Amino acid sequence: MESDCRIPMACLRPRVLALHALFWGLVSLRVFGAALLSEEKSTVTKSVAMPCWQLEEFVVATECTLCNAFETKTEVACRQTGYVERINCTKSNKDELKSCRSATMEEHLFWKFEGAVLGLTVIFALVVVARQRSLDRQASEKVRRQIESI
Secondary structure (H helix, E strand, C coil), rough: CCCCCCHHHHHHHHHHHHHHHHHHHHHHHHHHHHHHHHHHHHHHHHHCCCCCHHCCCCEEEEEEECCCHHHHHHHHHHHHCCCCEEECCCCCCCCEEEEECCCCHHHHHHHHHHHHHHHHHHHHHHHHHHHHHHHHHHHHHHHHHHHHHE
């Protein structure tokens, strides 16, 4: 009599289970460790100096524009997204740069995401079809053996 279990017995060996646990433990440590490190970095930068646009009202002087190569290396605001807008703080009357997300960049990222989702859909649809054919072949082979044994 055959088992209905679809998990191969090789996957249930202690060595394989230990390797899986180790792998996923390292992955989760890496993810959560990166999250903790980014929190520590952000607390350090918060204590240095708050930009005026976070403390008071401001007026956008120049709309969101792409940074050039020099600005990307020198300006902190350009490093985050690659786009900045010039703002004028109303109370302190300071001109500062504020990182922003442009509509063209967002559209590009959206279509990139849609393409990735479509590609994964096709790949997994092919995997499902191949698996179904394999299962159908196994079932028909099992029926053939049962008929032959009669």
